[in-house]
Amino acid sequence: EIVLTQSPGTLSLSPGERATLSCRASQSVSSNSLAWYQQKPGQAPRLLIYGASSRATGIPDRFSGSGSGTDFTLTISRLEPEDLAVYYCQQYGSAPSWTFGQGTKVEIK
Amino acid sequence: EVQLVESGGGLVQPGGSLRLSCAASGFTFSTYEMNWVRQAPGKGLEWVSYISHSGSAIFYADSVRGRFTISRDNAKNSLYLQMNSLRTEDTAIYYCARFSRLPFFDYWGQGSLVIVSS
Numbered sequence: 727e728i729v730l731t732q733s734p735g736t737l738s739l740s741p742g743e744r745a746t747l748s749c750r751a752s753q754s755v756s757s758n759s760l761a762w763y764q765q766k767p768g769q770a771p772r773l774l775i776y777g778a779s780s781r782a783t784g785i786p787d788r789f790s791g792s793g794s795g796t797d798f799t800l801t802i803s804r805l806e807p808e809d810l811a812v813y814y815c816q817q818y819g820s821a822p823s824w825t826f827g828q829g830t831k832v833e834i835k
Numbered sequence: 836e837v838q839l840v841e842s843g844g845g846l847v848q849p850g851g852s853l854r855l856s857c858a859a860s861g862f863t864f865s866t867y868e869m870n871w872v873r874q875a876p877g878k879g880l881e882w883v884s885y886i887s888h889s890g891s892a893i894f895y896a897d898s899v900r901g902r903f904t905i906s907r908d909n910a911k912n913s914l915y916l917q918m919n920s921l922r923t924e925d926t927a928i929y930y931c932a933r934f935s936r937l938p939f940f941d942y943w944g945q946g947s948l949v950i951v952s953s
Contacts, residue, residue, distance in 0.1 A: 761939040763880075770930055770943040771880065782941065814880055818938040822894035824870075826880040 728753055728820045730827035732813075738833040745802040747830045749815035754795045759819030762791055762800045765829075766811045774813075775800065802832070810834050837861040837942045839931045844947035851921050855947055857914040857931030865889075865909035868934040871916050873927035874946075883929070884916065899925075921951045 729752040739745055749760065758778035763771040773782040775791035778798055788803045802809055815827040843855040855871070871883040884905040885894045893905055904917040914931055928946040935941040 759937070759939075763940070765880075770945055771940070772943070773939065773941050776935070776937065776939045776941075816880075816939060821938060822885060823896075824882045824885075824938060826882070828879045 727823045728755065728817050728825055730815050730817060730825055732815060732827035732830045734830060735828075736831045736833060738835055739805050740835045741805050741807055743805050745805055745809070745832055747800040747802075747813055747832075749793075749798040749800070749827050751796040751798070751817060755798075755817045756819035758794050759817060760791075760793070760798050761816045761818065762789075763814045763816065764809075764811045765814065766808075771814065805832070805834060807834050837933070839933065839942060839944035841929065841931050841944045841947035844929065844949045846950045846952065847921055848953050849921060849923055849951055851951070852917070852919045853921065853949060855916040855918070855929055855931075855949070857944055859912045859914065859931075859933075862933075864907075864912040868938070869907060869914045870932045870934060870940065871905060871914075872930045872932050872940065872943075873925075874930070875924075875927045878927075881927075885934075886914070918949070921949075923951050925949065926951045 731750045733748045760778045762775040765771040779791045790801045792799050812829045812831045814829050838860045840858045870885045886905045902920045906915045930946045931944040932940040933942040
């Protein structure tokens with residue numbers, strides 16, 4: 727099973743700042759099969775990024791994904807108050823065990 | 836508009852059973868692979884179970900294998916999770932989630948809360 731480790735656990739930034747979230751895999755993720763999800767308080771998760779760098783439908787371009795192999799990054803270029811959420815990475819290259827990272831909480835100062 | 840609506844959650848004693856349902860609409864349900872994903876209170880996401888579009892392929896997480904059974908009724912556009920021998924550690928919000936054409940989750944339901952407690 728591929729273990730995903732996200733860092734930092736919590737990120738506290740001001741509106742307009744850049745947020746950089748990391749997801750590291752215990753072994754190489756095949757074909758960059760990595761997705762990112764946003765979960766706002768009291769809501770279900772929402773798909774942000776798939777294929778490591780492709781934005782899902784309707785996702786603002788301030789969200790971007792990058793990386794390959796074992797190291798992946800979600801960047802929020804200019805934080806907005808509505809970006810308060812927990813962000814999860816998920817690998818889907820190793821079926822049938824689809825695993826999530828433990829999450830990074832983004833707080834807005 | 837794609838919609839997934841879970842139901843059937845509630846309070847159950849350890850060792851008891853519960854059946855969750857997920858009603859799908861806004862897409863051709865019979866052509867999509869479906870899953871259950873859960874989230875314990877204050878914790879992260881855990882994939883629980885997968886079923887192929889026809890029901891011919893099924894997988895479970897180790898934590899629930901032998902106790903939970905996933906199924907679907909394509910005629911009724913519905914997904915199910917039969918949960919037996921429930922444990923306190925099964926307490927969670929259970930989400931119905933659709934796989935895109937690749938195995939990432941592109942749509943999620945609002946979740947159904949299951950509490951296992953005496």
